[in-house]
Amino acid sequence: MPIAPCGHKTLLVRSRVLFDRPKRYQVRARLFSPMSEESAYAAATQGSALQWLPHVLTVAGSDSGAGAGIQADIKACAAAGVYCSSVITAVTAQNTVGVQGVYSIAEEFVAEQLRSVLSDMKVDVIKTGMLPSPGVIAVLCQIIKEFQVGTVVVDPVMVSTSGDILSGPSTLTGFLEQLLPLADIVTPNLKEASALLGGIFLDTVGDMRSAAKSIHDLGARNVLVKGGDLRGSSDAIDIFFDGEQFHELSGPRIMTRNTHGTGCTLASYIAAELAKGTPMLLAVQVSLHPFCFCACFTAGILYATLAKQLFIMIVGLISGPNSRFSADSLLLYAVTDSRMNRKWSRSMAEAVKASIEGGATIVQLREKEAETGKFIDIAVKCVAICRSYGVPLLINDRIDVALACDADGVHVGQSDMPVIFARKILGAGKIIGVSCKTPAQAEKAWADGADYIGCGGVFPTTTKKNNPTIGLDGLKAVCLSSKLPVVAIGGIGAENAQSVMELSAPNLKGVAVVSALFDQESVAAETDRLKSLLMDMVMTDR
Numbered sequence: 001m002p003i004a005p006c007g008h009k010t011l012l013v014r015s016r017v018l019f020d021r022p023k024r025y026q027v028r029a030r031l032f033s034p035m036s037e038e039s040a041y042a043a044a045t046q047g048s049a050l051q052w053l054p055h056v057l058t059v060a061g062s063d064s065g066a067g068a069g070i071q072a073d074i075k076a077c078a079a080a081g082v083y084c085s086s087v088i089t090a091v092t093a094q095n096t097v098g099v100q101g102v103y104s105i106a107e108e109f110v111a112e113q114l115r116s117v118l119s120d121m122k123v124d125v126i127k128t129g130m131l132p133s134p135g136v137i138a139v140l141c142q143i144i145k146e147f148q149v150g151t152v153v154v155d156p157v158m159v160s161t162s163g164d165i166l167s168g169p170s171t172l173t174g175f176l177e178q179l180l181p182l183a184d185i186v187t188p189n190l191k192e193a194s195a196l197l198g199g200i201f202l203d204t205v206g207d208m209r210s211a212a213k214s215i216h217d218l219g220a221r222n223v224l225v226k227g228g229d230l231r232g233s234s235d236a237i238d239i240f241f242d243g244e245q246f247h248e249l250s251g252p253r254i255m256t257r258n259t260h261g262t263g264c265t266l267a268s269y270i271a272a273e274l275a276k277g278t279p280m281l282l283a284v285q286v287s288l289h290p291f292c293f294c295a296c297f298t299a300g301i302l303y304a305t306l307a308k309q310l311f312i313m314i315v316g317l318i319s320g321p322n323s324r325f326s327a328d329s330l331l332l333y334a335v336t337d338s339r340m341n342r343k344w345s346r347s348m349a350e351a352v353k354a355s356i357e358g359g360a361t362i363v364q365l366r367e368k369e370a371e372t373g374k375f376i377d378i379a380v381k382c383v384a385i386c387r388s389y390g391v392p393l394l395i396n397d398r399i400d401v402a403l404a405c406d407a408d409g410v411h412v413g414q415s416d417m418p419v420i421f422a423r424k425i426l427g428a429g430k431i432i433g434v435s436c437k438t439p440a441q442a443e444k445a446w447a448d449g450a451d452y453i454g455c456g457g458v459f460p461t462t463t464k465k466n467n468p469t470i471g472l473d474g475l476k477a478v479c480l481s482s483k484l485p486v487v488a489i490g491g492i493g494a495e496n497a498q499s500v501m502e503l504s505a506p507n508l509k510g511v512a513v514v515s516a517l518f519d520q521e522s523v524a525a526e527t528d529r530l531k532s533l534l535m536d537m538v539m540t541d542r
């Protein structure tokens with residue numbers, strides 16, 4: 001059975017392991033790695049196919065009537081062709097009329113279910129539904145950070161459509177302080193939006209916009225306020241806010257009282273689209289399309305066949321999430337310096353090539369002196385070199401130069417162009433890194449749409465003047481405050497890299513280095529030396 005139906009010689013396979021490389025190079029989770037057709041087939045037939053499928057983990061309550069909750073989530077994901085695992089937070093006795101009983105699962109057992117799934121399977125998106133107690137919210141948030149789940153969709157289920165309380169007021173603080181700051185999107189209806197905002201009255205589309213903005217201010221990266229209950233409108237109007245722009249998404253109102261389970265279904269369909277790599281706004285638009293709803297409710301018929309799963313898998317592989325950026329590329333981050341190049345009489349292109357040949361996993365052109373035209377000339381050459389090796393190249397500070405040379409992204413500091421504007425200019429396809437010294441800056445980095453954090457200077461350095469050091473404690477505080485991947489920078493070299501990498505923060509992915517690579521006689525040899533050390537540290541860490 002051929003794996004690649006359209007004549008592809010190799011497949012880009014999402015996998016936790018590089019199957020066709022020696023053990024030394026099977027480093028952590030390399031998300032997109034070239035894999036031969038034979039290896040892909042072998043892995044598929046050996047039970048690893050699950051690792052490739054887009055995967056949503058729903059953390060929600062069971063609905064015995066199967067119209068909402070876990071059961072609706074699984075059906076929606078199946079209709080979208082996405083694998084859905086489930087962690088049950090409560091068992092409800094429920095039918096289309098109302099909720100007759102609730103049996104909450106102890107937070108320890110919710111944690112055990114979460115760890116079982118996350119320690120074994122690649123989960124692209126966690127979607128949350130009924131979270132019956134503050135303890136369940138707390139363990140969920142802790143485990144989301146611990147396993148660095150890429151995307152979190154929060155359906156702030158508090159009251160069922162029938163009016164029954166599913167999460168009492170005691171959970172509100174957990175939602176506000178712990179879960180919303182981790183949410184890539186939150187999807188409240190009017191009642192839930194009002195509850196999240198202290199019971200304010202929402203009566204107009206204008207109120208919905210203000211609510212979306214206020215909920216975004218609470219930490220959610222994107223907000224969809226669903227206006228199905230809005231009085232007096234002939235269309236159903238939902239407001240989507242991404243922190244910058246509002247989108248009014250309207251569709252014909254379906255006149256029915258059978259709305260039980262629609263919130264769960266919509267949030268799950270959004271989660272499934274995100275798991276396949278669909279950009280956020282499109283994921284919401286696709287999910288709101290009436291066809292999707294019909295598909296979800298007839299999911300029993302549409303339940304994915306193996307052929308469909310394979311097709312979706314291949315589409316997911318080609319256009320999947322994170323295809324532009326793997327956090328593992330931060331392992332050895334080479335940051336150039338033209339003064340050092342002059343000192344050692346080499347061109348920027350020579351320095352970049354040598355660092356890659358020595359094993360640099362990502363390169364940043366940090367050019368503080370050259371005029372714009374000259375910088376672009378250099379950058380164009382370096383982009384060509386990096387691309388030929390499959391190593392990403394980022395530009396320091398200069399969004400215009402990054403655009404001109406079609407670099408893979410930019411690195412900006414706190415006083416450079418803010419991430420939110422850089423993202424607006426560069427779009428979703430480019431990598432954006434931002435320097436952070438404090439947890440507050442790290443939280444903002446995530447909310448603004450950064451892909452990674454550069455944290456430092458960790459140790460004293462002469463490469464960057466007037467830059468206070470934050471030490472290993474400062475680095476740890478930043479790592480623990482964010483789910484973004486972090487690269488440490490400042491005074492790092494072979495002699496102290498281990499002390500940095502030993503920090504017990506799973507999102508600390510590597511070290512960014514200037515002088516230890518470029519202020520050296522042989523860039524390739526020094527890069528290779530540091531790379532070997534880092535590889536050994538990562539290997540013993542497994």
Ligand SMILES: Cc1ncc(COP(=O)(O)OP(=O)(O)O)c(N)n1
Pocket residue numbers: 333335364366396397411412413414416433434435453454455456464487489512
């Ligand atoms: C990976 C990485 N982290 C931090 C920095 C520093 O950026 P910034 O704070 O903008 O300072 P300059 O590099 O512009 O002087 C970085 N360049 N790379």
Ligand SMILES: Cc1ncsc1CCOP(=O)(O)O
Pocket residue numbers: 335456457458460461462463464467489490491492512513514515516
């Ligand atoms: C750019 C930058 N940002 C924080 S420290 C630093 C310089 C790191 O240089 P080196 O690796 O030579 O200490």
Ligand SMILES: [Mg+2]
Pocket residue numbers: 396397411412413416
């Ligand atoms: Mg800068």
